[in-house]
Amino acid sequence: MPLETESKARVRALVADFRPNNGDMMAALHRVQHEFGYLSQESLEVIAEQLDMFPAILYGAASFYDEFRFEAPAQTTVRWCSGPACRLRNSNGIRDAMLATLGMEDLHEQTEDHRVGMVLGQCNGCCELAPMVWLEQHGDHGPEQTPVGHMTAARAVRMARALRDGADIEEAIDA
Numbered sequence: 001m002p003l004e005t006e007s008k009a010r011v012r013a014l015v016a017d018f019r020p021n022n023g024d025m026m027a028a029l030h031r032v033q034h035e036f037g038y039l040s041q042e043s044l045e046v047i048a049e050q051l052d053m054f055p056a057i058l059y060g061a062a063s064f065y066d067e068f069r070f071e072a073p074a075q076t077t078v079r080w081c082s083g084p085a086c087r088l089r090n091s092n093g094i095r096d097a098m099l100a101t102l103g104m105e106d107l108h109e110q111t112e113d114h115r116v117g118m119v120l121g122q123c124n125g126c127c128e129l130a131p132m133v134w135l136e137q138h139g140d141h142g143p144e145q146t147p148v149g150h151m152t153a154a155r156a157v158r159m160a161r162a163l164r165d166g167a168d169i170e171e172a173i174d175a
C-alpha cells in the first residue's frame, strides 16, 4: 500500500466521523473546504472512500454548487459583494477597477503569481458598509475575512495595487 500523504491523512482525520448513507456528504465537503480553502482531487478521493461513494459522483454533486472550489485559493482572495445595496453604490465600477489593476479579465481568476484572486461574493447583511469587499486569507484553521467598506474606485485601485505589489494594504486604503 502506498504511503499516505500528509494532506490525505489530514482529510481522513477530518472526515472520520462521517458515515455512508447518513446524509453526511455536504457536511463533509464543507468541513474540508473550510480547512483547506478548496477541494483537491486527493481530498475528494478520501471523502468518497469514507462515504463509500464513487469520487466522480461526489465531484458531480460538489460542482453543482458555486461555493465549492477545486483549485487552491490565492494568497489573498478579494470577495466582491454583488448584492443590491452595493450595486446601487457603484460596486460594478469597483470590481472593474480592481480587475483591470490586477490584470484579470473576470472574477474567479488569479494573478499569475497566485498572490491575489477575485471571486463573487453575496450580501451578508453588512449593507451599511456598501459598497464593500472582503479580503480573505486562508490561515491554518480556515479563512480569515476582513471587510473593507465604503469603497470608491480610487480606493479600489490603490488596494489592488498594494495587494498586487505586496505593499501595506491599510496604508493604501487610508491614503
Ligand code: FES
Residues within 6 Å of the ligand: 081, 082, 083, 084, 085, 086, 087, 122, 123, 124, 125, 126, 127, 128, 130, 131, 132
Ligand atoms: S449588498 Fe453588499 S453587503 Fe449587502
